[in-house]
Amino acid sequence: MIRLSGITRTFYMGKQTIHALDHIDLDIQNGEYLAIMGPSGSGKSTLLNVIGLLDRPDNGQYKLDGKLVSDLSEAEQAQIRREKIGFVFQSFHLIPRLSAAENIELPLILSGIKPNERKIRVKEALNAFDLLDRAAHKPAELSGGQRQRVAIARAMIMHPTAILADEPTGNLDQQMGKEVLALLEQLHQTGTTLIIVTHDRELGNRAHRKLVLRDGKITADKTHDIN
Amino acid sequence: MTLTDTFRLSLRTVISYRLRSILIILAMSLGVAAVITLTALGDGARRFVINQFSSIGTNLLVVLPGRSETSGAFPGAVLGQTPRDLTLKDSRLLARLPQVKRYAPLNVGEAELSAANRLREVTVLGSNADLIPIRHMKLAQGSFLAHGSTNSAQIVLGAKLAQEFFPLKQAIGQRVRLGENRFLVTGILAPQGESMGFNTDEIVIIPVEQAQSLFNTTSLFRILVETKTHDAIEPAKRAILEIMKQNRDDEEDITVITQDAILATFDRILHALTLAVAGIAAISLIVAGTLVMNVMLVAVNQRTAEIGLLKAIGARAEDIRLLFFAEATWLSITGATLGFLVGHIGSFLFRQAFSQLPAWTPVWASIAGILVALITGILACILPAKKAAQLNAVHALSKK
Ligand SMILES: Nc1ncnc2c1ncn2[C@@H]1O[C@H](COP(=O)(O)OP(=O)(O)O)[C@@H](O)[C@H]1O
Numbered sequence: 001m002i003r004l005s006g007i008t009r010t011f012y013m014g015k016q017t018i019h020a021l022d023h024i025d026l027d028i029q030n031g032e033y034l035a036i037m038g039p040s041g042s043g044k045s046t047l048l049n050v051i052g053l054l055d056r057p058d059n060g061q062y063k064l065d066g067k068l069v070s071d072l073s074e075a076e077q078a079q080i081r082r083e084k085i086g087f088v089f090q091s092f093h094l095i096p097r098l099s100a101a102e103n104i105e106l107p108l109i110l111s112g113i114k115p116n117e118r119k120i121r122v123k124e125a126l127n128a129f130d131l132l133d134r135a136a137h138k139p140a141e142l143s144g145g146q147r148q149r150v151a152i153a154r155a156m157i158m159h160p161t162a163i164l165a166d167e168p169t170g171n172l173d174q175q176m177g178k179e180v181l182a183l184l185e186q187l188h189q190t191g192t193t194l195i196i197v198t199h200d201r202e203l204g205n206r207a208h209r210k211l212v213l214r215d216g217k218i219t220a221d222k223t224h225d226i227n
Numbered sequence: 228m229t230l231t232d233t234f235r236l237s238l239r240t241v242i243s244y245r246l247r248s249i250l251i252i253l254a255m256s257l258g259v260a261a262v263i264t265l266t267a268l269g270d271g272a273r274r275f276v277i278n279q280f281s282s283i284g285t286n287l288l289v290v291l292p293g294r295s296e297t298s299g300a301f302p303g304a305v306l307g308q309t310p311r312d313l314t315l316k317d318s319r320l321l322a323r324l325p326q327v328k329r330y331a332p333l334n335v336g337e338a339e340l341s342a343a344n345r346l347r348e349v350t351v352l353g354s355n356a357d358l359i360p361i362r363h364m365k366l367a368q369g370s371f372l373a374h375g376s377t378n379s380a381q382i383v384l385g386a387k388l389a390q391e392f393f394p395l396k397q398a399i400g401q402r403v404r405l406g407e408n409r410f411l412v413t414g415i416l417a418p419q420g421e422s423m424g425f426n427t428d429e430i431v432i433i434p435v436e437q438a439q440s441l442f443n444t445t446s447l448f449r450i451l452v453e454t455k456t457h458d459a460i461e462p463a464k465r466a467i468l469e470i471m472k473q474n475r476d477d478e479e480d481i482t483v484i485t486q487d488a489i490l491a492t493f494d495r496i497l498h499a500l501t502l503a504v505a506g507i508a509a510i511s512l513i514v515a516g517t518l519v520m521n522v523m524l525v526a527v528n529q530r531t532a533e534i535g536l537l538k539a540i541g542a543r544a545e546d547i548r549l550l551f552f553a554e555a556t557w558l559s560i561t562g563a564t565l566g567f568l569v570g571h572i573g574s575f576l577f578r579q580a581f582s583q584l585p586a587w588t589p590v591w592a593s594i595a596g597i598l599v600a601l602i603t604g605i606l607a608c609i610l611p612a613k614k615a616a617q618l619n620a621v622h623a624l625s626k627k
Pocket residue numbers: 011012013018019020038039040041042043044045046047
């Protein structure tokens with residue numbers, strides 16, 4: 001589980017001080033489906049980046065599965081990102097010179113997994129995300145929805161405990177957005193923690209727990225019944 | 228990430244940024260090719276000179292009249308006299324030395340050669356029978372002072388002279404006139420062409436006593452000495468100086484030059500020249516290195532978002548650093564290999580064009596050219612790779 005206590009992240013822009021995260025206390029259980037909402041600039045991405053160990057808080061403690069991770073070395077944090085966290089971005093962030101299959105394969109390569117096993121796992125993922133016929137295509141040859149499917153396949157190929165998605169549907173039309181969200185929710189069904197940043201109220205309402213941020217503070221934290 | 232995967236991934240990058248990669252590889256390969264071809268030329272010149280020297284004899288010592296040391300005054304000069312002559316008597320002393328295999332006294336002059344209504348000025352060498360083997364000359368026909376006859380009026384003609392004077396007749400057995408004296412042609416030199424600025428095809432050789440009377444002198448131009456072995460050269464030099472000194476009123480007024488010493492000097496000079504040329508060519512590799520550095524810095528900028536992504540999916544700073552090093556290694560290895568090939572093709576073409584010039588690249592230059600290319604290529608990557616590895620992932624990801 002994720003436990004943030006007293007997390008602050010402050011940016012200095014000239015004379016201006018921006019409290020992107022202002023003493024955040026937050027617990028997220030494994031397997032939760034959480035939406036982070038709030039106006040633009042309220043600190044949603046910063047919170048997600050801190051949870052994903054991409055950004056270091058200035059103050060406070062972050063425990064992941066009972067282990068204090070905020071003070072770990074760069075390489076140790078990289079290992080946690082590799083093994084426990086999958087990122088999905090608004091702008092997909094696929095590597096343009098690599099094919100869909102190779103983009104999905106990247107986390108396996110970074111983990112030093114053998115080529116034979118990589119091949120099998122990539123094949124499974126392509127199959128699961130309905131991308132088999134697009135395996136050899138470069139990102140430029142894929143539609144937006146397909147690109148985001150590749151990105152999600154890449155995020156889950158290591159079977160992370162948590163998927164962190166920062167406005168994953170922001171660059172997609174409504175239909176594709178719905179499909180992508182359905183995929184993410186499927187992953188959540190298999191037990192993965194799903195944290196989605198969005199300012200689409202409808203999407204946010206689908207989550208079991210909804211967090212609202214404003215000026216770096218949590219102003220609402222509502223849990224629906226899961227029926 | 229395994230090293231294999233690092234190199235595989237970076238190879239993909241090298242291939243997909245095609246134009247950029249080709250430019251770097253070209254710059255690298257030009258530098259390496261320059262090192263390889265230019266050192267081949269330098270070393271070719273060195274070998275050329277050495278070949279020329281050894282073509283005039285091996286284990287060779289030359290005894291000259293007069294003292295030519297920088298320290299100590301020239302005894303004759305102090306007294307206002309010319310140095311004491313070297314004579315045939317001196318040359319006979321040398322035969323007694325155990326290190327000496329054979330020797331040839333030498334007189335050189337010009338005289339008019341006439342026969343069969345022809346007349347021309349020729350260079351005359353006066354010597355003994357051993358001159359021919361000592362100087363690595365060969366007789367095409369006949370003999371010179373065979374069977375111990377040391378002072379008969381025999382003459383050996385250079386190949387071209389024999390052809391000129393007796394185009395239709397057998398030259399051997401003909402009589403010719405050299406200056407006022409008559410000689411019997413007993414031998415003809417094999418054509419050898421020019422070596423060390425001396426064309427043996429247009430000389431004549433006569434016995435040294437005959438030459439001395441022809442030129443009306445008792446002195447020798449020099450004495451050529453061949454030692455029995457290479458190791459005997461230095462002892463022979465000392466022994467010659469000693470025996471001459473004893474025989475010349477304890478006065479050391481001759482000079483002994485060893486062919487080795489001359490060769491060593493040329494060898495040193497030309498080797499230094501080759502090194503200098505290699506150094507200059509290597510500078511072009513440093514230039515290529517700076518090019519690699521700049522291109523890689525641009526690459527880090529271009530690929531910022533990608534580096535951020537790699538970090539987000541779990542790449543360590545170390546992985547990113549290695550990816551950039553691997554990329555530079557690919558570029559450098561390809562450039563060095565291509566340059567190696569182009570350089571050797573260049574040397575080959577030089578050898579084809581100038582058959583006299585053995586333009587082979589020394590092994591050290593091939594190795595040094597490749598190593599310098601690899602090292603500069605990889606050094607050039609330190610800064611860009613460090614920059615990439617230290618990128619802030621959040622910043623990098625937000626860049627488009
Ligand atoms: N690298 C940065 N430098 C300066 N200010 C930043 C930086 N990153 C974020 N901020 C500021 O922090 C606040 C929160 O940003 P962010 O977490 O991206 O908001 P959100 O994702 O909710 O729109 C914003 O005011 C933003 O301008």
